[in-house]
Each structure stands twice: as structure tokens, then as C-alpha cells.
Amino acid sequence: MSHTMLQLNGMHVKFEPGQSILDVATNSGIEIPTLCYLKEAAPTGACRMCMVEVAGARSLVAACSTPAAEGMEIWTDSERVHRARKLNIELLLASGEHDCLVCEANGNCRLQDLAYKYGIIQVRFPRSFHPHQKEEENPFIIRDFSRCILCGRCVQACNEVMVNRAISYGYRGSHSKIVAGTDQSYFDSDCVFCGQCVQVCPVGALVERKSRYRxxxxxxxxxxxxxxxxxxxxxxxxxxxxxxxxxxxxxxxxxxxxxxxxxxxxxxxxxxxxxxxxLTTPLIKEGEGFREASWDEALDLVATKFTEIKEKYGPDAIAGVSCARSINEDSYQMQKLFRSVIGTNNIDHCART
Ligand code: SF4
Ligand code: SF4
Missing domain, CATH: 2.20.25.90 (ADC-like domains)
Structure with a gap:
């Protein structure tokens, strides 16, 4: 056996030093379910969905945060692993208001997918009362804490991916909550509303306000x-x-x-x-107002005016500012027009919109 080999579900597979069990499984085409794992951030092992069995280990281990080691024997789909994942899903479903029918994440929810995959027909635990009010005070993001599974992906996205450092974990036990600042609303915190937290939320706890009912x-x-x-x-x-x-x-x-x-x-x-x-058509100024015109008429007018100005005052009397939203090719053509056709280097673009 090579020094970078281990056994995965009975198969001998190679791995690179530093890879986690999850990395090795993914590279080998074996799916291990995750809820908290975020590719760009440090693994936390918070959700316990990626638990796998390792021969000789006292308990199941989290595949995302356990380094692969030489000679390991790993089982990703054993009866024991299944039992643990089912229990975990049931506890998460009981932890809040997971009423899929009216949830915006219905059809795009990892918890829902896992409940289906692992055949959760009934939840054996009573639903917990959730103490935190929904937050709907800003124009962009709705925070529904009763659907939050405290996976921490939003915290990692905000702190490690976007480095805005606006949210973190707050409180303890059944009162645990993702808090903005000192448990303020997003609006009153350092949140810049990039929405990265929404993009990574695996359930319906964070949703775009405008997308509701669309x-x-x-x-x-x-x-x-x-x-x-x-x-x-x-x-x-x-x-x-x-x-x-x-x-x-x-x-x-x-x-x-x-x-x-x-x-x-x-x-x-x-x-x-x-x-x-x-504006859906060019406008030509006449007197105090504007009138609609065709593109041909508008472009002819601009060309005539440019020619008149150039003949009377020289090419440096004209300057161009192109749009920073334009594609490179359009910006190139703009400077070419000004330098080669009009004959001036007075050309720039608006750096910010
Ligand atoms: S929207 Fe606010 S809380 Fe969410 S990632 Fe961006 S800065 Fe952080
Ligand atoms: S809001 Fe979403 S991403 Fe953040 S901890 Fe809760 S479930 Fe996870």
C-alpha cells in the first residue's frame, strides 16, 4: 500500500496530504451529505451531517474536518452512519418551523432534500418553541430564525468570504441565534447587504425579500x-x-x-x-424640451456638431467620457473614435457608477 492510500467503502483510493475525508470522498465520486460545509471557508463540523465511520475510532467523525490519514478504513454509508444522519435530520426538523409548503426555499432546501433522501416520514421529537421574532425591517433580506438550523454558513460567508464581519453567533442553548452586531437588525448593524449570507443559507432562514411570491x-x-x-x-x-x-x-x-x-x-x-x-429612444433637445428621434437622426446630428466644433475650435475642444459598464470592446472603440477620427486624447471613462 502506498503511503497516500486509504480505504473508502472497501475501495483503495489515493489522497494528497492535507485533504479531509470529505475531499477524498468527493474526488472519488462518493457523495457525503453536508449542511454547514462552505468550500471557501474553514470546515467547522457544526452540522454533523457528514459523519462517517472510521475503523478503530470510538465514535463517528465529521468528514469535513477530519484529515485523511494513511491506512484509514472509512465507511460513508453504513447502517450506523444512516441512523446517525436520520436522527440528526429529525432533530433539525424539530428545532423550528420547517413548514415546507409556505417556505420560499421549497424545492431549493438541503434539509428538505436530505429528509427525502433519508426517508424521514415522521419526526419523533416535539417541535421546539422558537423564541426569536422574524426580521423584515430592511428592503432586501428576510431573516426567519425559526427556520435557522445554526449551520453557520452565513457567518462564515460574511466573515471569511466577504470579510464584512457583520454577523456572528449569539446566546446559548435553545436561545442560540445568528446575531448582527450586538443583536441588532441588519439595518442597524454593519451589514452592507451584499446578500452573501442569503446565497449560502441551505434552508429558508434567509431569503430575498423581493423574490417572495415571484x-x-x-x-x-x-x-x-x-x-x-x-x-x-x-x-x-x-x-x-x-x-x-x-x-x-x-x-x-x-x-x-x-x-x-x-x-x-x-x-x-x-x-x-x-x-x-x-429611455427607449434617442431624444433631441429643442427649445426647453426634448423630442424623440430615430438613431439615424440623432447620430447624424452628433456627427455634424462634432465636425463643426472641430473645424471652429480644433479637436481638443471635444472630450469623451465612456461608460464603465461598457464591455472592453466598446471602450476600445470609443478611444479609437476619439484618437483616430476626432484627433484628441481627451478620452476617459467614469470609474464608478
Ligand atoms: S448581507 Fe450583511 S450579514 Fe449578509 S453577508 Fe453581507 S454584510 Fe454579512
Ligand atoms: S441563517 Fe441559514 S446559513 Fe445562517 S446559520 Fe441559519 S440556516 Fe445556517
């Missing part, structure tokens, strides 16, 4: 696009309902450059596309 998960079509705001070019999924309206926006998990992250504008500020005030 369509169930299975009714929404995902369309990939580039964020229309700044020049970073973050990759988005638009979740579009059958009326053609955006129900919500999420980040593309593995897409460069944002790798699953978004800012408040990219995630929440898309309503402008439905604004009645949007």
Missing part, C-alpha cells in the same frame, strides 16, 4: 449574464419567472471573476430595468 424554484428559468454595473464583470444567474420578470439574482458559484460573490447592486438593484422612466 415564483417557486422549479418555475424559474436560470439565465446567465454579466452584471450591468461596474467594470469588474461579475457573473450572475437571473432567475426569471414565466412572466419574463426577474424573481431574484444569484452569483455564479464557480465563475470568474466573482466566484460566487456579489455586492448589493449586483444582487438586489435590478428593478431599474422595469422603470417607466427608462
Amino acid at each position: 415564483g417557486r424554484t422549479w418555475e424559474l428559468k436560470k439565465v446567465r449574464t454579466t452584471c450591468p454595473y461596474c467594470g469588474v464583470g461579475c457573473q450572475l444567474w437571473l432567475h426569471v419567472n414565466d412572466e419574463g420578470r426577474i424573481a431574484k439574482v444569484t452569483a455564479v458559484e464557480d465563475g470568474a471573476p466573482n466566484k460566487g460573490r456579489l455586492c448589493v447592486k449586483g444582487r438586489f438593484a435590478y428593478d431599474f430595468i422595469y422603470s417607466e422612466d427608462r
Whole structure:
């Protein structure tokens, strides 16, 4: 046996030093269920869903936070593992108000998926009373603590991925809660409403306020696009309902450059596309007002005016400011137009929108 080999469900598999049991299983095509594991953050082993059996170990171990070791014999799907996972799912279901029918996460909830996968027909424990009020005071995010399973993914996303450090664990025992600042509302805390916590929440404890009642998960079509705001070019999924309206926006998990992250504008500020005030045709100023015009008429007018100004005052009397939201090719063409056609280096772009 090589020094980097172990046994996984009876198979001999190689691993790299530093990999966890979860990494080795994933690389070998074996699925170990997780609720708290967040790829970009340090594993915590908080949810206990990834428990596996290791020969010689006194108890089951968390696959996400246990390093793989030479000669280990691991069982990811044994009867004992199944029993532990089922118990865990039942305890989580009993810990709050997991009423799937009216939950926004219905169809996109890892707890629901696991309850189905492990055949949880009945929960043996009484449902706990949940002491914390729902928070609906801000325009972006609803926090429903009765559905929170305290997995900590939101805390890790806020602290380790976005480094906003707005939320953490608070209180103890049955009063445990994810708190913003000193248990303030998001609105009164240091939260910048990037919504990363919402993106990583595996259940319906954090949901986009605007997406409520705009369509169930299975009714929404995902369309990939580039964020229309700044020049970073973050990759988005638009979740579009059958009326053609955006129900919500999420980040593309593995897409460069944002790798699953978004800012408040990219995630929440898309309503402008439905604004009645949007310009849909060029406008030409006449007297005190504007009149609608065709693109041909408007472009001819601009070309004529530029030519007149250039002939009268020289090319440096003209300057161009291009839009930072434009794609590289458009920005290139803009500077080419100003330098080669108009003959001036007076060209810049607005750095921020
Ligand atoms: S919205 Fe962003 S800053 Fe606010 S709590 Fe969530 S992750 Fe942290
Ligand atoms: S709000 Fe969601 S992500 Fe945060 S601890 Fe609760 S269940 Fe986990």
C-alpha cells in the first residue's frame, strides 16, 4: 500500500496530504451529505451531517474536518452512519418551523432534500418553541430564525468570504441565534447587504425579500449574464419567472471573476430595468424640451456638431467620457473614435457608477 492510500467503502483510493475525508470522498465520486460545509471557508463540523465511520475510532467523525490519514478504513454509508444522519435530520426538523409548503426555499432546501433522501416520514421529537421574532425591517433580506438550523454558513460567508464581519453567533442553548452586531437588525448593524449570507443559507432562514411570491424554484428559468454595473464583470444567474420578470439574482458559484460573490447592486438593484422612466429612444433637445428621434437622426446630428466644433475650435475642444459598464470592446472603440477620427486624447471613462 502506498503511503497516500486509504480505504473508502472497501475501495483503495489515493489522497494528497492535507485533504479531509470529505475531499477524498468527493474526488472519488462518493457523495457525503453536508449542511454547514462552505468550500471557501474553514470546515467547522457544526452540522454533523457528514459523519462517517472510521475503523478503530470510538465514535463517528465529521468528514469535513477530519484529515485523511494513511491506512484509514472509512465507511460513508453504513447502517450506523444512516441512523446517525436520520436522527440528526429529525432533530433539525424539530428545532423550528420547517413548514415546507409556505417556505420560499421549497424545492431549493438541503434539509428538505436530505429528509427525502433519508426517508424521514415522521419526526419523533416535539417541535421546539422558537423564541426569536422574524426580521423584515430592511428592503432586501428576510431573516426567519425559526427556520435557522445554526449551520453557520452565513457567518462564515460574511466573515471569511466577504470579510464584512457583520454577523456572528449569539446566546446559548435553545436561545442560540445568528446575531448582527450586538443583536441588532441588519439595518442597524454593519451589514452592507451584499446578500452573501442569503446565497449560502441551505434552508429558508434567509431569503430575498423581493423574490417572495415571484415564483417557486422549479418555475424559474436560470439565465446567465454579466452584471450591468461596474467594470469588474461579475457573473450572475437571473432567475426569471414565466412572466419574463426577474424573481431574484444569484452569483455564479464557480465563475470568474466573482466566484460566487456579489455586492448589493449586483444582487438586489435590478428593478431599474422595469422603470417607466427608462429611455427607449434617442431624444433631441429643442427649445426647453426634448423630442424623440430615430438613431439615424440623432447620430447624424452628433456627427455634424462634432465636425463643426472641430473645424471652429480644433479637436481638443471635444472630450469623451465612456461608460464603465461598457464591455472592453466598446471602450476600445470609443478611444479609437476619439484618437483616430476626432484627433484628441481627451478620452476617459467614469470609474464608478
Ligand atoms: S448581507 Fe453581507 S454584510 Fe450583511 S450579514 Fe449578509 S453577508 Fe454579512
Ligand atoms: S441563517 Fe441559514 S446559513 Fe445562517 S446559520 Fe441559519 S440556516 Fe445556517
